[in-house]
Amino acid sequence: MVQTVAYAQQKKVKDNFNVQIRLEKGDLNKDGLIDKTVITMDTISASVPLRLQIFFLQPNKKYKLVFSSTDVIEPQYVNGVHTKNSIPYFFIEKGFLLMSAEKNDIRYEHKFVYKNGIFQLVKISSVVYDGQNATTETVFDLVAGTRTETLESLDPVKVARKKTKKIMIRPLPTLQNLSTFGDQLYW
Template identity: 45%
Template structure:
C-alpha cells in the first residue's frame, strides 16, 4: 500500500513539474530596454519590452521595474496587452498595419510608440495614484488619398483636438475640432490595450 501511495506522489509531482516547465515564460527575445525615473525617487527605473517569437502571433510583453535603494529592481507591472501582437492573425494572416516602434522615458512619462502603414501613434503613461495611468494619446495618419489627420488627446484635462488638412493640390481648407471628453478613472497600463475605444 505504501509503495502505491509513493508511486502516486512521485507521478503527481512529476506532472506538476512538467506543467510548470511547459508554462515557462517564452518572452525571451529582448526588443527594447530603457531606464529613467518614473516615480520621482531619483532612482533610474527600468522598462523592458520582450517578445515571444515562437508564438504564431509574436506577442510583446511590457514590464516595469522600480529601482530599489539597494540596487535591486522590483516588478510593478507586467502586461502583454499594451502593444499589439506583431502578427494579430498569425504569421500567414492579415496584417493590421500597426507595428511597435519604440518605448521611451522622458520627464517621468513612459511613452509607447507605434508606426502605422501611413503614420504613427503613441500612448503616454504617468505613475500616479499608485498606478501607471494613461494621460495622453496622439496620432498622425494619412488616408492615402491626399488627407492628413492629427489627434491629440490629453486625458488628464479631457481636451481632445483633431484636425485634418489636404497635402495635395486641393483648395480644401483644414478642419480643426476640439471636444472635452472626461474619462474616469483613467486607463491603467496593466489593463490597457490600444484602440479598444474610439478615443485612444
C-alpha cells in the same frame, strides 16, 4: 469506499519570452533612480506574442518588477497571418511613459503617468495621412477632457480645420487595463 490520493509535482513553467526587442531607461516614478522598460518576444509560440515589463530601480540597486503584460502589445501573428504593425517604442521622458507605434498606417502615441501605484493614461494622439494631400492629427488630453482634431492640408491654398470636443472620462484608463495599443480608444 475507495479513496484516491494524487500527488502532483510542481513544475516550473518555462518562460519563452527569450528575445529582448527593446529596452528603455529613465526615471518613471520621480525618485531619482533610473527605471527601465523591456519588451521581449516569445519565439516559441506561433503568434509570436510580445511582453512589456516595467522595472523600478530600488535604493539597493536591484530592479523590482512593477508591471508585466502580454495584452498591451499585439502579437506579431494573428491566426497565422502577420499583422504588419510595428512593435511599439517606449520612451521615458520627464517622468512620463510614452508608447509610440504604428497600426494600420496610423501613428499613435499614448502618454502615461505613474500615480498611486498605477500607470494612468493622460493623453492619446494620432496622425493619419489620407494618401493624397492632407493629414489629420487628433489629440485627446484625458486630464483636461478635450479632444482636438486638426485637418492640415499639404496644399498651401487650403486652410486647416480644427474641431474641439469636451469628453470627460473618469477614472482615467490605465496601462494595467489597456489591451492592444492601437484600438480606437475614445475616438
